[in-house]
Amino acid sequence: MKERYAIVLAAGKGTRMKSLRDDISKVSYPILKTPLLKYVLMALHPLGLKKKVVVVGFGGETSSKIAEKEAEIVWQKEQKGTGHAIMMAAPNLSNLEGNTIVCCGDTPLLTTQTLGALLDYHENNHNDLTILTAVLDNPRGYGRIIVDEKGQVEAIREQKDCSKEEEAIKTINAGVYVFDNKKLFDNLDKLSTENAAHEYYLTDMVGIFNRLGYKVGHLSCRDFQETLGVNDRVQLAEAAKIIRKRINTGLMLSGVSIEDPDSTYIGPEVEIGQDTVIAPNVHIYGTSKIGQGNEIGPDCHFENVEIGNGNTITHTHLSEVRIGNGNDLGPYLRARKGVVIGSHTRIGNFNELKNSNFGDGSKCAHLSYVGDADVGERVNIGCGTIIANYDGVNKFRSKIKDGAFVGSGTILISPVTLGEKSLSAAGSVITEDVPDHAMGIARDRQVNKEGYADLYRLQAEAKKNKKE
Ligand code: UD1
Numbered sequence: 001m002k003e004r005y006a007i008v009l010a011a012g013k014g015t016r017m018k019s020l021r022d023d024i025s026k027v028s029y030p031i032l033k034t035p036l037l038k039y040v041l042m043a044l045h046p047l048g049l050k051k052k053v054v055v056v057g058f059g060g061e062t063s064s065k066i067a068e069k070e071a072e073i074v075w076q077k078e079q080k081g082t083g084h085a086i087m088m089a090a091p092n093l094s095n096l097e098g099n100t101i102v103c104c105g106d107t108p109l110l111t112t113q114t115l116g117a118l119l120d121y122h123e124n125n126h127n128d129l130t131i132l133t134a135v136l137d138n139p140r141g142y143g144r145i146i147v148d149e150k151g152q153v154e155a156i157r158e159q160k161d162c163s164k165e166e167e168a169i170k171t172i173n174a175g176v177y178v179f180d181n182k183k184l185f186d187n188l189d190k191l192s193t194e195n196a197a198h199e200y201y202l203t204d205m206v207g208i209f210n211r212l213g214y215k216v217g218h219l220s221c222r223d224f225q226e227t228l229g230v231n232d233r234v235q236l237a238e239a240a241k242i243i244r245k246r247i248n249t250g251l252m253l254s255g256v257s258i259e260d261p262d263s264t265y266i267g268p269e270v271e272i273g274q275d276t277v278i279a280p281n282v283h284i285y286g287t288s289k290i291g292q293g294n295e296i297g298p299d300c301h302f303e304n305v306e307i308g309n310g311n312t313i314t315h316t317h318l319s320e321v322r323i324g325n326g327n328d329l330g331p332y333l334r335a336r337k338g339v340v341i342g343s344h345t346r347i348g349n350f351n352e353l354k355n356s357n358f359g360d361g362s363k364c365a366h367l368s369y370v371g372d373a374d375v376g377e378r379v380n381i382g383c384g385t386i387i388a389n390y391d392g393v394n395k396f397r398s399k400i401k402d403g404a405f406v407g408s409g410t411i412l413i414s415p416v417t418l419g420e421k422s423l424s425a426a427g428s429v430i431t432e433d434v435p436d437h438a439m440g441i442a443r444d445r446q447v448n449k450e451g452y453a454d455l456y457r458l459q460a461e462a463k464k465n466k467k468e
C-alpha cells in the first residue's frame with residue numbers, strides 16, 4: 001500500500017464570520033466547546049496517516065495550539081488562496097511518494113468513514129486526483145463540478161467565477177481531495193491568480209491535471225450533510241445542531257438514556273457508561289469520563305470531570321473534578337479545579353468546593369464553602385461552614401480528620417486542623433488546631449439579662465413617640 005499523508009487548510013481569516021477579533025481564525029470557532037479544526041483532525045486520526053500537516057495563518061497561534069499535538073504546523077503568513085496554502089506545505093511533503101488527502105479545517109462534519117472511503121477509492125482506481133463531491137439543493141457558495149459529456153470531471157468552477165448555467169449545477173466540490181503527492185507538488189507552480197478572487201485556487205489543479213493527461217475522478221458523498229462548510233455563523237449553528245444530534249444518538253445507541261436530546265449538549269470527546277440517565281438541560285464537555293448507572297441532571301454543567309458509577313447529581317456545576325461512586329450531589333453544588341470526592345458522600349444544597357479532598361462517607365449538606373482543605377472520611381460539615389483559606393495575599397490549607405463533626409456556622413481560619421473525631425461548637429471561629437477527640441469552642445459565653453427584652457421595647461416605643 002502507498003503511504004498516506006494529509007494536509008488540512010486552516011489559514012483563512014473567515015471574513016464571513018464578521019468578527020472584530022484578530023486572534024482567532026474561523027477554524028478555532030467552537031462547537032460544543034471543541035474547535036472546528038479539532039473535529040477534522042479527529043476524523044483523520046484513525047486513518048493511520050504517515051504525516052499530517054496543518055496550514056495556519058490568520059489567528060495562527062490559536063490554530064497551532066489546537067493542532068500541534070496531532071500534526072506538523074506550517075505557516076501561510078499571507079493568505080493568497082487554497083492553492084497558495086498547499087505551497088506552504090512543500091518543505092514537509094513535496095519529496096514524498098504516496099497519496100495526500102487534502103481537507104479544509106472548516107468542514108467539521110466529515111467522518112473517518114467518508115475520508116477513508118475516498119482514499120480507498122482513489123487507490124483502487126489508480127487515480128491521480130479524486131474529488132469528494134455532493135449534490136446539494138442549495139449549492140450557493142460552493143465550487144461547482146463541471147463534467148464533460150463522458151461524465152469525467154473537467155473543472156471546478158468557484159461560485160464567483162460561474163456563468164448563469166454553471167450556477168445551476170448542483171454537484172459541488174466538498175473541498176476534500178486525494179492527490180498523488182508528487183504530482184500535486186510538481187505542478188503547483190502552474191496555478192495562477194487569474195480569477196474573480198485573484199487567489200491561487202487549489203481547485204484549478206483539476207484543469208491542470210486534465211491537461212497533463214492525469215487520471216481525475218470523483219466520489220459522491222453518501223450523506224451530503226457531511227460536506228457542510230462553516231463559512232458564517234448561520235452555518236456554524238447548523239453544523240452544531242447536526243454534530244450534537246450525532247453525538248447524542250451515538251450515546252443512546254450505546255446504552256445511555258437521554259431524556260431530552262434537544263436540551264442535552266455533550267462534547268465529542270466525552271465518554272459515558274451504560275445505564276447512565278441524563279435528564280434535561282445537561283452540558284458535558286471536554287475530556288469528561290462518566291461511568292455507569294449515574295443519574296445526571298436536570299441542569300448540570302460539567303467540564304473535564306471524571307465520575308465513577310451510581311452517583312446522583314442534580315443542578316450542579318463541576319469543572320476539573322474527580323468523583324467516586326454512589327455519591328449524592330446537589331442540588332446546587334459547585335466544585336471546581338482540584339476537587340477529589342470519594343464515594344458515598346452527600347454534598348449539596350448550595351455548597352462550593354475548591355481544590356479539596358472530600359473523603360468517603362462525609363457530608364456537607366447545606367450552604368458551605370470548602371476551599372483548600374483535606375476532609376477525611378465520615379466527617380460531617382454543618383450548615384454554613386466556611387473555610388477561610390485566603391488572607392488577601394496567600395492561600396492556606398486546612399485539615400478535617402476522619403470522623404470530625406464541624407458545628408454549624410464554624411469558620412476555620414486556615415491553616416488549622418480539626419483532629420480525628422473532634423468537634424467544633426456551632427458558631428466557633430477556629431484559629432488553632434483542635435486535638436483528636438477534643439471539642440473546640442471559640443465564641444463568647446452567653447449571658448441572659450432578665451427583663452431586658454421588655455425594657456428594650458419600651459425604649460423603642462419612647463423613641464417613636466418623641467419623633468411624632
Ligand atoms: C472552498 C473551495 C470550494 C469548495 C469549498 C468547500 C477553493 C478555491 N474553493 O471554498 O470549491 O466548494 O471550499 O467547503 O478552494 N484557506 C487557507 N488559506 C487561504 C485560503 C483559505 O488555509 O489562503 C483555508 C481556510 O481556512 C478554510 C479552507 O482553506 O479552512 C477553505 O477556504 P474558504 O475560504 O472557506 O473556501 P470556500 O470559499 O469555502
Ligand code: CA
Pocket residue numbers: 104106229230231
Ligand atoms: Ca469554506
